[in-house]
Amino acid sequence: MFQQRSYKEAMEIYQQNYQLGIYSPAMLLKMSFISEGIGDKEHATLYLSKYYDLSPNSQTITKIKSLTGQSNLVGYEVSDGERFILFLVEYQEIIVGSLSLFLLISLIMLWVNGRKIAEARYYWPSVLLIILIFAANNFLRAPRTALITQSPTMIVSKPSAGGELVDRVEPGHRVKIKSSKDIWYEVEWKNKIAYIKKDNVTRL
Structure with a gap:
């Protein structure tokens, strides 16, 4: 279309x-x-x-x-480690599928040769694959980010109206979300911890 x-x-x-x-x-x-x-x-x-x-x-x-209409944007810096995590997340289904296939092959080989295998070390590949599959399914997550979409947006030092103003920004910047507190997000802003109202951003 x-x-x-x-x-x-x-x-x-x-x-x-x-x-x-x-x-x-x-x-x-x-x-x-x-x-x-x-x-x-x-x-x-x-x-x-x-x-x-x-x-x-x-x-x-x-x-x-x-x-x-911004000349400088904050929040778009991506480290090599973050690029690697994003790559893994993008291909998460393929990675989990491949690991599951290897696990199935490993279990079949153990079942076929079960009587001949007495040493525990032969079982470690299957155990390792199970751990990797569990980790990929439950812990492989991209960093939580949000796009500032309201004009103007106030970034403050505390999750309250009395928080000190850290920055006053226009839409287009991004923040990394650390946690959620009522109507606030705790975010990373210019390598420091700050707070921003949820209504002022859109989750990515």
Whole structure:
């Protein structure tokens, strides 16, 4: 539908998939393109920011700056360790599937050769695979991030109206979410802990 320029119909399908957590970098780029085309810069920025999580690159930052009118953006720095985690998260299903296949093969070999195997060391590969599958399913998560979408947004030192003002920012910046406290998110802002109202951001 996108190639046929049926953008409205394509967007409806994309949004349904997005809500289900089913999306690819290519789909996010198309969603951003359509949103920008109808003048919805907020969602265009949102989809581009999500795309950046999957495929960090300088061109995306340049485009987000153009959409938001910002000359400098905070929160888009990605370390090598974070890139590796994002890579693992993107291919999580394939990784878990591959490990499960190896586990199945390992268990079949143990069952076939069970009577011949007396030493415990032969069981360690299966045990290790079980641990890896459990870890990949339960602990492999991308860093929680959010896009600042309200203008202006106040970032404060404490989760209360009396918190000291840390920064006053416009939409387009990103924050890493540490925890949730009532109407506040505890976030990382410029390598420091700060707080921001949930209504001022959109989770990625």
